[in-house]
Amino acid sequence: MSFYPPKRTLMGPGPSDVNPRISLALARPTIGHLDPEFIRLMDEIKALLQYAFKTKNLLTLPISAPGSAGMEACFVNLIEAGDTVIVCQNGVFGGRMKENVERAGGTAVMVNDAWGQAIDLDKLDAAIKANPDAKAIAFVHAETSTGVRSDAQAICKLAQDNDMLSIMDTVTGLAGIEVDVDGWGADAVYSGTQKCLSCVPGISPVTFSERAQSVITNRQLPVQSWFLDMNLIMGYWGEGRQRAYHHTAPVNALYALHEALTILREEGLEQSWARHLRNHEALKAGLTGLGLSLLVDEACRLPQLNAVGVPKGVDEAAVRQRLLQQSNLEIGAGLGELAGKVWRIGLMGYASNETNVRLCIHALESALLAQNVPLNPGEGIARVDAAYASSDGA
Amino acid sequence: MSFYPPKRTLMGPGPSDVNPRISLALARPTIGHLDPEFIRLMDEIKALLQYAFKTKNLLTLPISAPGSAGMEACFVNLIEAGDTVIVCQNGVFGGRMKENVERAGGTAVMVNDAWGQAIDLDKLDAAIKANPDAKAIAFVHAETSTGVRSDAQAICKLAQDNDMLSIMDTVTGLAGIEVDVDGWGADAVYSGTQKCLSCVPGISPVTFSERAQSVITNRQLPVQSWFLDMNLIMGYWGEGRQRAYHHTAPVNALYALHEALTILREEGLEQSWARHLRNHEALKAGLTGLGLSLLVDEACRLPQLNAVGVPKGVDEAAVRQRLLQQSNLEIGAGLGELAGKVWRIGLMGYASNETNVRLCIHALESALLAQNVPLNPGEGIARVDAAYASSDGA
Structure with a gap:
């Protein structure tokens, strides 16, 4: 078949x-x-x-x-x-x-x-x-x-x-x-x-x-x-x-x-780099709004691949499974030393766009709420909005 | 572009x-x-x-x-x-x-x-x-x-x-x-x-x-x-x-x-093998009708890949180029020791079908005639007809 x-x-x-x-x-x-x-x-x-x-x-x-x-x-x-x-x-x-x-x-x-x-x-x-x-x-x-x-x-x-x-x-x-x-x-x-x-x-x-x-x-x-x-x-x-x-x-x-x-x-090379950075800024704002933090210092962080710390007590595999099953959204697990400790969220190429950033923040919010992680509902996406508004004005 | x-x-x-x-x-x-x-x-x-x-x-x-x-x-x-x-x-x-x-x-x-x-x-x-x-x-x-x-x-x-x-x-x-x-x-x-x-x-x-x-x-x-x-x-x-x-x-x-x-x-494995053999028989008949001969003895010949001797005096590259330009038909050149001496005609997988056999015999006939190779026009395709008629009846 x-x-x-x-x-x-x-x-x-x-x-x-x-x-x-x-x-x-x-x-x-x-x-x-x-x-x-x-x-x-x-x-x-x-x-x-x-x-x-x-x-x-x-x-x-x-x-x-x-x-x-x-x-x-x-x-x-x-x-x-x-x-x-x-x-x-x-x-x-x-x-x-x-x-x-x-x-x-x-x-x-x-x-x-x-x-x-x-x-x-x-x-x-x-x-x-x-x-x-x-x-x-x-x-x-x-x-x-x-x-x-x-x-x-x-x-x-x-x-x-x-x-x-x-x-x-x-x-x-x-x-x-x-x-x-x-x-x-x-x-x-x-x-x-x-x-x-x-x-x-x-x-x-x-x-x-x-x-x-x-x-x-x-x-x-x-x-x-x-x-x-x-x-x-x-x-x-x-x-x-x-x-x-x-x-x-x-x-x-x-x-x-x-x-x-x-x-x-x-598109142009420089324009592609700038797009990756802009969508990364919005994702980062949204993740921060969800109370999540990024593994890597801003000075050496890749905009296209975001290692996000898994909050204490959260079953990280269950979050990924829920994203996949409910939203057909794939994010990555940690590899090697970082297995179980981070998610890896890519914003690469065609996938580096506003729709995906919003999809990911929405889906993560509901997955974290389902695991009783304390957070302000709506705060993540509000910060995404603000980030795009600010970069549109730039 | x-x-x-x-x-x-x-x-x-x-x-x-x-x-x-x-x-x-x-x-x-x-x-x-x-x-x-x-x-x-x-x-x-x-x-x-x-x-x-x-x-x-x-x-x-x-x-x-x-x-x-x-x-x-x-x-x-x-x-x-x-x-x-x-x-x-x-x-x-x-x-x-x-x-x-x-x-x-x-x-x-x-x-x-x-x-x-x-x-x-x-x-x-x-x-x-x-x-x-x-x-x-x-x-x-x-x-x-x-x-x-x-x-x-x-x-x-x-x-x-x-x-x-x-x-x-x-x-x-x-x-x-x-x-x-x-x-x-x-x-x-x-x-x-x-x-x-x-x-x-x-x-x-x-x-x-x-x-x-x-x-x-x-x-x-x-x-x-x-x-x-x-x-x-x-x-x-x-x-x-x-x-x-x-x-x-x-x-x-x-x-x-x-x-x-x-x-x-x-399709089934055995059926696929049989189809390759049947189309090979028709191609072989057609090639013979054009006065061409196969390099390999029948006992050990692959039905899906036919090495065909280039007749004396024929510009083999010109034949391939004509097939490609006029009929969008690709056949292969000889490799290594056989470069310049044979064409390699494949009848592989989906390409092993009656339409392709006929296309190839027709196109080869006109390419050989263009190089003044003596042959009986129509003889190649007549033998293809006969081969398929005989295998249909089998």
Whole structure:
């Protein structure tokens, strides 16, 4: 029997609500992965990704698999057995980077910060001084597990100043907050489609600087993954009309990515960042009105992913279940150390809008009241109103 | 600007024409990868894949990336540094297996057969005797580069009799010809969505026997790929309601796979194989009527992929270009050793139908006439008529 999914509103850590234009693009007729029209699509996607990443890097393309594979593509191409990588960890995904370094035969030197804190630049600097021969610094720009933004520009500069490569995870960052690959001098960057691009999950955009590309080209040993070997992928995604077959591209998923990037370009990068911030301000006002608090300090908080403390005595899973069942609204649970302690409320891409903010505050209010949490009914939504009124006037 | 692909008829080596039911499934609303409804979808997909593969293997699931990643998943999970693998090569994809073995730190002992020939069992047997400690035998059941079917049952039996694992590529085989994973005792098998399942490209169904699963669970070293580590993937796709987050599943692509497998189940496996054979017979008759010949002997020819010799003096690329431009019809070029020497005409899944056979014969006839190839106009299509009349009467 065919599967008909319910229509949810996706305000978790991703996937986020998909723009209907993107769903329709996905259903367009499949063409061959060597069709001249498909080659044109590939060229347009590369140019649109360069726009989104703010880069002129020629090696900018979508990996044919989810963000975890984008991460792996960066590590297995740049790291060889014996290499040392300084890995900043302040959430789940730094830990995954460590796994990637070690499985590539490298040694990971960990710089740990508390979950919910930004990466401490002084600690990183000390680790660099203690490991001057490290090949790369790997870090998460926008931690999906905590909602923290770290200072990517400063970290990339530390890497450059010490002649190390920078490997940046901005799966949740891209299109939601500033990402400036060339301005920051980031060397290897990966993202995902299912966060602030509002596209379906399954593809990972990546970009490599000239410096990173030359490291890949001049490796001593072959890349351990055939599927993710950028030397081979370049032959298919490279310049010119003659593309060497590598693997069958996920044609329809790339239609969707193209449409998502087209929508981003129509709106404009800066406008997209501003929209994410405006809706975050309204959500934050509403949450405060419900008596809830955010985990992350304002200075390093991601507008697109809000880690909200679960009040004492509240059954957090029951709240999520009620939202899903009564309002078809998905919010996220805490991951790892934060499991049971926070909800993660996403306002990503197409889902970052006023309707969703109001839906979420209304639904949370009634779920909290059902668990006898003391709060002023109506206060949350009144503060949402005020926030939008103030930003409309701005 | 949005991208609107042309409507092609896809009769190359894949992707094949996508059933419109599958395109529509793809566009259904995205839900979260931990949504209870999504867990239900995953369970249904596993059961449908078990049907398609003819297996009771619990470890049967779709890898979130194309067939090349399915291949890599089999090798990196089963092979460790120092292992020897006997690799049968009779086309492009055996060569890719060699790459996979070597990048996993193993040694590949090659058993080479001519492109267009089935794997020679005597040569394989000799290689087994010469390498009694080999861990696995890897082979391609249905070679997409040549259109050859090898005797998978006999090869799997040789592996079992010699206490080796069998690793089988049936990317092009599944749903087009018999695949009987349990009946043959195959240990690790991967396929693709974009061939005889008529689904969009991007996902790779895999299945592992209990024996293979226990090899994976008892490895000495971690799997070199984090993304493809079956020990971790099992935690997400495993039994029970509690699924450990591994990576964000390609939700919409899995809607499509579910629909493709539902369609296969509605038609029935045996009926699907019979339909592929019937349309192949008609295509073969038509090609013969045009004076063209097939590369592969009838005894080991794949009905779903026909390697057709390019007549002397014909510009094969011009023929393909004309088909594409005049009829929106895609057929494939030769790969590797066969580049320039053959066309590859696919009749896969939804594309395996009478309309497509007729379209292809008509279009080829006019393309060959345009290049002054001597042939009897109308003879090709007359033979197609006769073939269908004869199979209708059968």
